[in-house]
Amino acid sequence: MTEHTPDFVADFMAWYLDANPMHAAMLGRTEQEHTFGDLSESGWLDRERQSAGWLDRLASVRPADQDAAIDRDLIVSHLRGQRARAQWPTWRRDPAVYAGSPIQSLFGTFLHRQQPEPELVASALSRLAELPGVFAACRANLDPELSCELLVRRALSSLRTARQFLTVTLPGEVADESLRAKLAEAGESAAEEAESLATYLESFAERATGDWRMGEQLYSTLLTECEMLGYGAGELHERGLAAYEELAAEARALAGDDWQQAIRALQEDHPATLAELLAECTSETERARQFLLERDLVSFADGELCRVVPAPVFLRPLxxxxxxxxxxxxxxxxxxxxxxxxxxxxxDQEQLTHRLRGNFRAQVTSAAVHEAYPGHHWHLSWLAGNPRAVRKALTTSYFTEGWALYAEKMMREQGYFTDPGRELAHLDMRIFRAARIVVDTALHCGDMTVAQAEQYMGSRSSLNEGMAKAEVNRYCAWPTQAPSYLTGALEIDRIRADYLEAGLGDLKSFHDRIAGSGALPLGLARRAALGTAAA
Structure with a gap:
């Protein structure tokens, strides 16, 4: 039977939000904020079976219009990604599924405060009571032949911050004394469970003999079927090399052959204190917003607000x-x-100086554009007004991070970076993202060792040795994500050129249209922006 109505989207969303309560709560569904969901083996396998059933159902759907067709294809791309990843199951490989995501979801409850305090505490207590079961599922589900020491050690770094968060930070969000005491008591119990899991993982790490490498076949499948890029890992690698050479030539033209030394000199001009860093980030964020208003480059969501605040204590080590x-x-x-x-x-003072140096003044300008205006905050506050819920639930970093990096280049084109130092810092961040493409593809396709990757990142960008090690560690644990920044930015550039050439509107209308349509796989973003012209 063929379905012609949009009911398939509503039906899918009802299933998806129920099956993924942590994501549902992050999206604002308070009725699902009381649980982490079923993280047992049977729970994971059941979701895989249901996802496969949805793929079968959607094969018979014939949408009535282009928007419905994009919704269907968005769901299909997500489900195909789930099907592909089931061959390499994260829930059997990575303890962070159990040690990181649940704890971070507790933070979101008090960050957004959608309900009165008693309801917030009740939902937190309900989930804290589930943590022993979550940690038991971690022990039961992890397979030492699939997991590896690198992934386990990363998860352990999160667990070591859990006690501070569960016993101090989380109760500290509650004003009522009796409710705060209840949450502190539950947090203490949960912290003991977290420390018990950490002890288990310390020994498990020594038995974990799996490989963190994804392999070229699965990597390429995710690029083509989930991200809808039209090319696989090999071509992405070559595109990364070409982008690196082009950007490095720009940097040499701007700052000379030793542009990396020029970056190191810029790093010495940094805020003297964390308070100064916060003040400068706040100032640059407002300056970027005003620039958009003056140039009329985007529309703004009613009531949008970007709060510039210190990172939460429990996330500062990460x-x-x-x-x-x-x-x-x-x-x-x-x-x-x-x-x-x-x-x-x-x-200590050395760590403080290192952190401030890593957030130097010229780079703060690019960061405010990337994170706030017209990067992530503008995009996601504007997208929130889209009435199609599935566009807000299913997103990809190839668009979200691609958009934020595109926003940096667009602001440079519009004259926002007012001196060579800020321009060079902007170029340095694009060069860094090009190097990420090269290294991530090479690592997971078996063409580069960890040591070679660290050497490449250290020599081809302005990263110091410690930062290069941390970056490569991240790529090993999170394949295909690191290339999303520059890959997405370049694809959005191409879509913009076609949009303007087709006479579909001006720059502002392009920004409003493509960013407001979602955070879509790039093949779908092209269709959403160009409409029938995409053919």
Whole structure:
């Protein structure tokens, strides 16, 4: 039987949100904020079977119009990605599924505060009571022949911050004394469970003999079937090499052959304190917003607000650069959070200086554009007004990160970077993203060792040795994500050129249209932006 109505989207969304309560809560579904969901082996396998059933059903859907066709193809791309990843199951390989995601979802509850405090505490207590079961599922599901020491050690770094968050940070969000005491008591119990899991993982790491490499076949499948790029890992690698050479030539033209030394000189001009860093990030964020208004480059969502605030204490050991958390997309909120990378509370002076140097003044300008205006915050606050819920639930970093990097280049084209130092810092970040494409593809296709990757990142970008090691460690654990920044930016550039050449509108209308259509796989983003002209 062929379906011609849009009911398949509503039906899928009802199933998807119920099957993925942590993501549903992140999107603003408070009725699912009380649980982490079923993380047992049977729960994972059941979701895989249901996903396969949805793929079969969608094969018979014939949408009535282009928007419905994009919705269907978006769901299909997501489900194909799930099917492909089932060959290499994260839930059997990576303890972060159990040690990181649930704890971070607790933070989101109090960041957004959608309900009165008693309801917030009740939902947190319900999930804290589930943590022993989550950690038991971690022990039961991890397969030492599939997992590897690198993934286990990364998860352990998150677990080591759990006690501070569960016993101090989380209760500290509650004003009512009796409710705060209840949450602190539950947090103490959960922290003990987390420490018990950490002890288990320490020994498990020694038995984990799996490989972190994804392999070229699966890597290419994700690029073509999930990201809808039209090319696989080999071509992406070559595109990364070509982009690197082109960008490095730009940097040499701007700053001379030793442009990396020029970057190191810029790094010495940095805020003197964390308070100064926060103030400068705030100032640059407002300057970027004003520039967009003056040039009329985008439309703004009603009531949008970007709060520039220090990173949460429990995330400071994990984030040395700025990051962003979006408004809850299925709510009326348009408030996002741009987090400034403060140091951990126990950091010494050397660590503080290193963190400040890594967030130097010329780079703060690019960061505000990337994280806030017209990067992540503008995009995701604007997207939140799209009435098609599936466009907000199913997103890809190839668009979200691609858009934010595209935004940096577009602002440079419009004259936003007012001196050579800021231009060079902007180029340095694009060069870094090109090097990521080269290294990520080479690592997971077996063409580069970890040591070779670290050497490449250190010699081809402005990263110091420690930062290069941390970056490569991330690529090993999160295949296909690192190339999404520049790959997406370049594809959006191409879509823009075709949009303007076809006479479909001006620059502002392009920005509003493509960013408002979702955070789609790039093949679908082209169709959403160009309409019938995409053919």
């Amino acid at each position: 984030f040395a650069v700025p990051f962003y958390m979006a408004p809850r997309q299925l709510t009326a909120s348009r408030t996002g959070h741009y987090f400034v990378p403060f140091t951990p509370e126990d950091a």
